Amino acid sequence: VRASPQDVWECIKPVAGGPRTKWDQNVKDFEVVEAISDAVSVCRTTTPSAFMRIISPREFVDVVLMKQYEDGTMLSAATNVEHPLCPPQPNFVRGFNYPCGCFCIPLPGEPDRTQLLSFFQTDLGGYLPQTVVDSFFPASIAGFYSNLTKAVKALK
Numbered sequence: 588v589r590a591s592p593q594d595v596w597e598c599i600k601p602v603a604g605g606p607r608t609k610w611d612q613n614v615k616d617f618e619v620v621e622a623i624s625d626a627v628s629v630c631r632t633t634t635p636s637a638f639m640r641i642i643s644p645r646e647f648v649d650v651v652l653m654k655q656y657e658d659g660t661m662l663s664a665a666t667n668v669e670h671p672l673c674p675p676q677p678n679f680v681r682g683f684n685y686p687c688g689c690f691c692i693p694l695p696g697e698p699d700r701t702q703l704l705s706f707f708q709t710d711l712g713g714y715l716p717q718t719v720v721d722s723f724f725p726a727s728i729a730g731f732y733s734n735l736t737k738a739v740k741a742l743k
Contacts, residue, residue: 588701588732590739592691595701596661598738599689601630601651610738612730613637620648620673627652629670633679638723645711646679664688680713703735 588595598606603619613634620629627650634645649665656662666686675681687707694700711720 588703588736588739589699590701590742591699592659592661592693592701594739594742595703595735596691597742598735599663599691599703600653600661601632601663601665606738610734610741612734613727615644620670623650626654629668629673630665631673634682637727638719641719642711642715642723643713644679645682645713646676647682647684647709648673649684659693661691662688680711682712683710685709703732 598610601607601617603617605617607614608617614632615635616631616633618631620631622628630649630651632647632649634647636642636644648668648670650668651663651665654662654664664686665684665688667683685708687709688705690702690704692702692704694702
């Protein structure tokens with residue numbers, strides 16, 4: 588990504604009230620259910636309906652770790668968790684995130700560029716045909732990077 592790791596991190600970090608709900612078309616809302624420490628929290632993320640409303644709104648509850656390493660790499664890692672303060676909500680299908688995350692990695696000698704490594708495996712839950720899921724995800728991933736690029740440019 589053509590932006591500093593700090594700018595990329597500012598756009599993607601999982602915090603309530605952060606910019607991600609504005610630019611990421613797959614994140615409608617993000618809330619902290621419980622702050623366990625400065626680095627670890629339980630969070631609920633909701634998504635809007637998608638794919639011409641074939642995919643209903645989803646909610647995901649995850650334990651999230653944020654960390655910065657000595658080399659400047661910033662990490663957000665998460666996995667699904669059940670939490671008594673966050674039972675399944677009406678009008679949402681509960682999805683399930685397997686261990687996932689994003690690394691914002693500085694590129695030596697290139698302060699205005701970031702290697703963004705993201706990995707995820709999501710079970711959207713509900714009764715979606717696999718063909719719908721397979722059609723939705725590639726465009727969703729491409730849109731994430733395209734919209735992130737626009738969001739970091741807008742920070743300047």
